[in-house]
């Protein structure tokens with residue numbers, strides 16, 4: 495658990511971070527969002543003492559970070575920044591091995607861990623382990639940056655716009671890969687981003703900051719349904735709120751039985767049993783947003799639902815989806 499208490503940082507008389515108090519439970523990912531200069535990075539960097547607070551305190555599992563040796567503290571906390579500073583003269587494998595080496599892990603264990611991480615981030619060890627950072631694309635380097643931060647299995651990760659510089663497709667893939675790892679390994683994460691979609695996708699909670707202060711901390715759903723009037727509402731952008739609400743849920747909970755013969759399977763395709771026309775079904779794990787998009791495109795009010803093997807298991811009504819997006 496990370497506890498920030500009345501945390502304040504003053505630069506030249508200006509409060510870059512102003513009386514911030516947050517308690518982040520183990521295994522959760524909290525997104526810090528807000529406009530440029532609102533104090534997100536400064537807050538993050540006080541946690542691993544890259545910046546010293548002017549007042550207030552930070553505790554990790556009840557221990558004040560000011561009482562810890564800064565080097566030891568940082569070895570226990572992964573840190574990922576945009577345009578990650580990989581060591582240019584070290585190979586990818588050596589980069590990933592940095593913290594385990596400093597912690598004195600045995601050679602074999604390090605090699606195993608590097609291999610495991612390269613696989614995890616879809617970087618074939620045979621191809622990438624011996625390369626140098628400049629031989630990788632930006633997206634690949636960013637993956638190595640995340641892998642390096644995860645190498646010694648830190649219980650805490652600080653991430654500052656880690657996927658900011660990537661194209662949308664690479665970013666979406668990395669976000670999904672990272673989300674799975676974070677949940678599986680129950681890593682506690684503070685994640686700075688100015689991308690609201692990213693915050694809604696990854697955050698267990700979202701803290702909205704403005705001018706050094708945290709204005710509201712909420713789950714994505716509650717933030718969308720009950721944003722504070724003023725800055726928070728403006729920043730979230732209420733025009734997109736229905737779409738975002740639909741993105742938060744999958745269709746699985748909305749699947750209901752279909753009447754016999756309503757849908758037919760033929761050569762891997764799903765046909766409307768009445769018209770005989772092929773229709774695109776919803777699949778397990780599809781978001782309600784994806785289903786809504788297909789419903790609108792097909793100009794229909796019901797879609798068949800299939801299981802992972804592509805067999806019809808029921809159907810999803812448009813009205814059930816609309817209900818998720820309404821107040």
Ligand SMILES: Nc1ncnc2c1ncn2[C@@H]1O[C@H](COP(=O)(O)OP(=O)(O)OP(=O)(O)O)[C@@H](O)[C@H]1O
Nearest residue numbers: 505506510528529530531532533534535536537688
């Ligand atoms: N070393 C410093 N000296 C003086 N002022 C600073 C320093 N570092 C940050 N600031 C100021 O503190 C405020 C908060 O900066 P911070 O980098 O935390 O914002 P941010 O929300 O992370 O912004 P961005 O999204 O642009 O990175 C800004 O007004 C910034 O100019």
